Amino acid sequence: MKKLLPFVFLLLTGHAHFGQTILENNPPSLKWRQINTPNFRVLFPKGFEDQGQRVANTLEHIHAEEARSMGATPRKISVILQNQSSISNGFVSVLPRRSEFYAMPPQDYNFIGNNDWLDMLMSHEYRHIVQYQHAKRGFNRLFYYLFGATTFAGMAQAAAPPWFWEGDAVATETAFTPTGRGKIPYFGLVFKTNLLEGREFNYHKQALRSYKHNIPNEYVLGYYMISYLRKRTNDPEIWEKITKRSWSVPFIPFAFSNAIKKESGLYVTELYREMANDFQQEWQKQQASLTLTPFERVNPRNSSAYTDYLYPQVLEDGSVLAMKQGIGDIEQFVLLKDGKEKHVFTPGFVNDAGMLSSVGQKIVWNEYGFSPRWAVKNYSLVKTYDRDTKQRKVIGSRHERYASASLSPDASKIVTIRTNTQYQTQMVVLDASTGSILKEFPNAENHFFSMPRWSDDGKVIAVLENKPLGKVITLFDYSAGSVLQGFVVPQQENVGHPVLVGDYVLFNSPVSGIDNIYAIQRSTGQRYQVTSSKYGAYNPSLSKDGKTIFYNDQTRDGLDVVKAPFDPATWRPYKKEGSPVEFYSHLVEQEGDPGLFRNVPQQTLPVTKYSKLRGLINPYTWGVNVETDLTEATVGIVSRDILSTLSLSAGYAFDINERTGAWRAQASYQGWLPIIDVTASIADRSVDEGRITYGKVVSGDTVAVTDNLTFDWNEQTIEAGLRIPLNLTNSRFSTNLTFGNHVGYTSVTDFTNSIDGGGRIITSRLPQFFFRDYIDHGSLFYNHFSFAGYRLQKLSRRDINARWGQRVFIDAYNTATTLDVPGMGRRRFGDYTGKQFSFYGLLYFPGLVKHHSLWGYWAFQSTELTRANAKTGEGLDSYMFRNQIPLPRGQSVSRFEEFYSMSANYTLPVWYPDIAIGPLVNIQRLRANLFFDYGFGQSPTYRTSQTYTSTGIEAKLDINILRFLPQFDIGVRYAQGLSPSVSKFEVLVGTFNF
Template identity: 30%
Template sequence: MTCKLRHIHFLIRNITLITLIFSYHSLNAQVFNSDQNPPSLKWSQINTENFQILYPTPFETEAQRMASVLENIISREAYSLNKKPRKISVILQNQGTTSNGFVQLGPRRSEFYTTPSQSFDYQDWLNSLAVHEMRHVVQFDKLTGKLNAPFFEKLALAVFGITLPPWFYEGDAVGTETALTHAGRGRIPEWALIMRTNTLSGKKFSYSKDFFNSYKDLTPGYYQLGFFMNTKLRRDFGTGITDSIMTRISKNPLRPYSFSNSVKKYTGLSTRQLHDSTISELGKLWYQQTEKTAPLDYPAINKRKSNTPEHYLLPAAIPGDKILALKQSKARTPAIVEIDSAGRERRVTDIGLQEVAWFSYSAGKLVWDESRFDPRFHQRSFNVINIFDMQTRRAKQLTHRTRMFAPTLSPDGKTIIAVDISYSNRISLKLMDAARGKEIRIYNSPENYMLQMPAFSPDGKTVVVVAVAKTGKALFELNLESGTFSPLFPFQLQEILRPVYAGRQILFKAHYNGIDNIYRFNPNDRQIYQLTSARFGAFNPSYDTISHKLILNTFSGRGYDIAALNYSDTSGQNISTIKNTFIDYAAPLYDQEGHSNVFDSIQHKTYPVKRYHELSNLFYFHSLVPVAEENQFFDDYNVGIEMQSDNKLNTLSFYSRYQYNNALRKSEYLTGFNYKRYFPIFSIDYINRPRLIYRRVNQAGKTVLSPVTWRENEIKAEVTFPFTLNRFNNNYSFGFKTGTSYTNRYGIENGMPSLLKTLEYPMHYQFYASRNNRRSSRDLAPRWGQNITLTYRNYPFENRVEGELFTLRSTFYFPGLASNHSFQAAFNYQHGDGNYVNTVDIPRVSGYSYLSPIGNTRNTLLLDYRLPLLYPDWEAGPLAFIKRIKGGVFADFENIGKGDAFSPRSYGAELRADMNLLRFYLPNFDVGGKVIFLNEKPRQNPIFEFMATYSF
């Protein structure tokens, strides 16, 4: 790298750092969940030496258990980083159906989403969350422990996110969860499936492509990449390498290239070299593993028409020699498709948002589960069951506001059984009528084991289901008549999924030989047999009762495929004769971390419980944040600093700011809050600021501009009623907001009669509504979408000022001529009079500042056609990784209906690229240029605009 290029790299990196710090209020709102729970929820707390545990009162049993767990594991979590973390709040969120967790600063807390998933590693879900998230707590304090509340938490969060790549801290946490337990994602072959397949298939992608992902190819993701790269560090350089790297960074976190320099200092490797050596070593190990397993090839039934990565999941045979599958693609949103014997496919029905891919077919019907938002309180969500009739081709939502997962149809299609999870994490199977969703019977899980993926027997009298305990997974069989659960084999450390009946035999996915394959359990001899020997893995078995074939998923570099093979009740190899060839890459970490399961020695105790009152915990001051605000009247910025408070339940956000108005060289003071506990959101803002206008006066027969200055107090208040919904393949939002303000002006110098000293309660009202299709990863916009906003402003309480303004903004999306193309039409209209007669409150045409005025703007019509051009995955050294190049053309119209010709005022084209800069995973940058032609006489030269936006 030349000296000049190093300087440019350093400059851009620091500009990015400054941008992130100045905009971290928006980053925090988008990266972490800032939603609310229903106001009726009552909260309690447990305080221990190291934790404050907040939880909904009905969740007390699990909260007490987690208090003991967290207290017992935190010292083991901190051992290899040599850092005891400070006390932190852990919030147990039980209202949602998403299985997740995070740690954040500003405010400092960790949140556990307590509903277990239908697919996770083979241990207790909350234990799995605890061992992963507590490692992040230690990481935060190790790197930024001196930057604390009440002033520096967001600075610490920004430094953490900017200094450490996500693959490093997430990979370290996955390595820790694997090393400290007998489970963990590092022990699951399917978790590394894409990375292993790419490596063995000769697709050795660059560090940047594996890290930043791709629109063109399947890449592993930074969790998987980070697990292997971190493990490589600790395998080769010992226990203390992670501690050494983070200690060096913490001493000077703003040192340019601090992370990569630290890795280089202690290992002699750049991050790119570390990636390449990791992949090289894994390739050799995985190749040796393949040689030992003697894999077979299973021809794909599905016929791929392009190189676009696509998954054909959960294949199931239906009459007519056809197969149903859930198709996921980078180019289209998920749908159930029908594939005939010639490989031709037909889209049957779209699928909405799912936590885990799932559907079930029987007797001409399909059922599947989908996530649903609570319209207002988004910490609460639901998992509902939908049903589709193949004959009438009509879909119906069968349940509402439920928490049911993995619904499965009985052989006659008349009943459905699904996993039900209560708000206190009580697990059961619920049997219901398939016509109306009416509950028939509930079967409580034995020992409250987590249950996954039930399936009916051919006669509909029994159900097989996966059970998850602290000691692993097992299969249980439920007798529907007696209601008794019987274990089929003991709990074991296997990722067992998707059990189905084949007669009285049971097929399922596991990894006894070290690679995911399909296995058969024989209830007569109580033995397990391996049926497949796939190169990369075999998954999602189903049994065709007509052809007596086993239908399953295999995997390739383009995604999950469908295969079929002959099946008999005597086929397969007994697992007692099979050698486990799993590449336990993290094995050296077990000794480094004590080589024992951290959950084996938990000492449980009962802690005192207190009520947690939201009103007495409204404020948590955590950060001073620099502010650079564009001055709306002058070509300059207001620069200042803001004190922020956000309480831990996300119900009150408060700020207080001082800023200096560079244009007027005077101080400004602002404060305000958002209160979000109840259905409406209340916002109040106060500002004290200087003002300046110029008036025309006659001096000695000449008209001159004379300055008028004053200060003013302004109080703004607004009430918002937001709604967000989702249903099948569509997202909906609508809402209403209204607000007013009061302004008092004082210290007026060189005043004029028309300048009011008070402006009392101007009103504004806004209604918005939208309906948009879900987008695939390649879509530039929704395929279909309708978005409308109506706004009305007036002065109902002010006799000295009159005027009103009505505006309509609308945007409509339509499919383009090819996949992922988008046509967008935005029509905007306004009508104002009185004090609003010159106000423009709608989007303008491109290049409007270069156009000659044609009177007041009444309406605009903005037409855009956008399309992806290339997916280059091109690396411009360390400066940028360009994932997609896209283009577009546009034509903008103004004041349609006025004049003789319907012609655009401006038109042109744009060329943009989606990229990651300087090896930052976030933000994502959209950079490009736009050429604008003005349609007026005399014709002017084209206008070139540079565009750069970022998103998180």
């Protein structure tokens, strides 16, 4: 469904221990119910029964119709209704297999259209369920049975690009619902603008995105690709045939493009070019008949980077407040006046309702609030900012679900929309100072309210969705709490953003096929067209003297704020002249049931309790799996319950670097405030320490000999502990803290080295070598405390690092050889002793130019070392934990009792090439990093110290491989050691960025 917003990483909080992520779940106090039907198990929290019944009935009703053109009949699946979240979203996953609907409806009419939110979710997400079922064929089916859902999902995603998955679901949603996104011009606005402005781009850029230009996401590209080929072939099942071929042999490179060629005669790049050309010509015809309304731009355009200036609000002094955002800018409020722009304030993670409100010095908007522990429990808050006092404030409770907010003319009251956890919507008025509720407008019929706004005389205007009538622009009397007047628009007309101006109601509508601003005269009922825009006009606002209208107008580089005289005499009376050009009618025709959601049965289905305990064990992956960093292959089984409380895994892991194996089991229970982790393993270990040079006595003389040193041993480990992750985000900075404490026991046997066959101390040669970071024959009992925290400003697409931010990591290890056990006295547990404390902190600052980053770290590590004596045995039981801090790059650094490390870095983008080397590699960005590293180590026990300094440069490419959307980074590093003097060249292989 809708992309999970830039703050999705907040929900995956923190630092995972032993690779275990923090799952997204609900508080344990939430009680769950279920409805079982032949094809679905619908889970929902207690109290959400009405919507559970509706969803269960609807899913059964659409089951066959929505699957027909994909030729698959999904087996029974669990659908989870999440009513504790304020995020409007939904998804389908096979890890484990389920679908989740986030039931808070969005306010933005350009997203939801005229649809009921849950209906829209069911139409879109059920199509994903069908897709996954259809993908289980040929070799994909074999991969599933051999390796489980993880491999199956990976192969299914590899054999069909993301734009197919989302585009096909949007096409289905468009065909079956009143106003799916394919019927909303705003959905394809950027794609249309790019084409008509000569920015056709190539397929790779459209499918894989860009840092240079604003490229619509996979939903948009996918919809147009899916829709066009269905129209071109007049075959509703054309994509079923294509994916049937590609999903049958998913391991063959470019199987998807080859399948399109087989079915249509075009490779995917050719299909894109033909589709883009066809839509370009249709849109050019549409524009040829337009007589555009003149206007004057208000905002500056100092950069070619795509930037929107949204939701203009005209202030008393004639300046305009707007929300600025783009590929190079995070959301921020700016003041526009005399062709200049002034930064006002940067909000947090905005719940964008498609509107903004400002009166006097105050600004009001909606922003997400987060539960510190439970990722699926979050809120939508009303926030204000005072430009005079520079104070921001949460209005009302921090545990509410408000969306849309508007200030009264005297800024003393705020009207907003509240949606409770029973899917009921109500318009309420808050005191702008105290947050107390002053008025609740009645809504016994549970109409959907959206986008309320005050008039100058203290009335409230809003859009409500009346099921029999469609959308009604409604005027309310605040004092009486009653309806004054309603303006009914045609049932499927997707109107929004109403503004009352004297005798006129201004609003947006796409009725002509292009979004424009319209007006209804209250006294006569006459409708007028106020603007005629080339691409789209939105969000009207009137100057205080009533002489100038300000609004948004789409351009090649983003939405501008523009102004024009407010003169009703120049408006054209609206007259419906036939139907606009529709690019979706063939989809509706091919599916053949546009009223599918209007005839849903109303059965009362049995409701039963859902037992979390019965569903805890839920295997979804088995067989062989390879880690994404290609360092480990595992044969085993993975389980996770569908409510994401218990994660289990067990199996045999082969370490590709060491070429050794281990039996391993892990459990992580995350249903309580502290996360409980348990890990156990039995392993063969082998580590290559490289070549060492030592003195060997030959015929009475000492000669230098170089041999390769390896250690081999058997190891048994068990570790258990607690973690507490906390999400403390409440501003533009994402803020997370994770505390953890784990206790572990490791036992080692059969420890040998390849030099003299002994253990970790090599005494038969000169000089003597002692390797403290290994356990010889014996056991280690340890305690590990960890703390990780970060506070990072949110990123724009072009940002490499946060402009401002901090990260902190603390690790403390302690060992014990004996412990006092109650009732048992002092007991021996371990043979080795050791302590280590490490601190690692990073700071991020803005660079000299936008998207440049100045950053650095300071680290300290203290390790307990005891002088070892091979003859007396003193110090042989000491153990040194692995290094936890970064070291100077390009240097071979010894271990010390105390080590200080610092670094200064300057990171910058160098080039946005957007170069595709055929279908093999797509290069999006070249970035560089200049660094200077410093390290100082000392060991008082051994009376040694050493200073290390180095400087150098790193260059990295952000690339896509084989047309896969996830980005991969690869690069090189040249480091010049200053002290000691040494140079080093390295190849840097990064990670996939999803």
